[in-house]
């Protein structure tokens with residue numbers, strides 16, 4: 017496998033991380049995961065713009081322009097013959113003697129991108145998944161796709177240890193998002209999801225789902241969902257680049273839409289798939 021390390025495509029075995037890379041020592045960096053469907057890079061512009069925004073919010077300058085980056089990512093997909101998979105990419109503040117203070121502006125950011133396996137979880141998309149809730153203990157800039165994922169990692173593990181798929185975060189009584197997903201609840205045919213502010217990552221899949229809902233004539237409302245009122249909703253689902261639209265059938269043991277994916281969720285799943293590169297449409 018070839019990986020992109022700054023400006024060069026090199027063999028995976030040749031890639032080394034310096035012990036003083038700030039990503040390694042401080043989690044001082046940002047990342048993206050992009051989906052490739054049948055060789056086509058899905059929503060690359062949106063992901064790269066979000067990468068640039070995340071980096072900018074923590075005062076990292078990307079080492080290339082987005083146009084150059086796009087060309088390099090296309091090259092990466094092509095040399096590795098990625099057909100149905102993903103691309104992981106991250107940018108750190110660079111390599112410098114350990115010190116909390118930013119290094120000088122002469123220290124370049126370090127970029128790495130490489131293919132990762134990613135297959136649509138088709139079975140789970142049909143059956144739906146169970147989730148649990150937990151307190152959202154993350155910092156208050158969840159809109160930045162930061163490498164600091166400690167609470168997300170803890171929460172995902174807690175779900176797995178309980179035999180569940182995902183943990184949904186609750187901050188001050190409000191449902192925010194999942195440990196690696198956005199969250200939606202459905203009532204009377206309307207889809208509700210948290211507004212895109214500092215408390216959630218504005219998922220690229222979320223944006224596409226809102227578009228898919230418009231296409232399918234499904235009403236959407238971006239507004240806070242009270243955790244205490246969750247049981248008043250009929251359906252729920254989560255989304256991300258890798259899982260797309262994933263129905264939730266139980267939250268903390270309580271069933272939604274009789275323990276099966278709900279009809280509105282299934283119609284959104286379909287409308288989302290209709291936005292994917294041609295050959296993936298059902």
Ligand code: PMP
Pocket residue numbers: 049168193194195196197198216217218219220221222255256257258
């Ligand atoms: N929220 C969080 C916390 C995430 O980690 C992710 C996945 N990166 C998402 C939402 C979904 O984002 P996207 O649809 O861009 O994959």
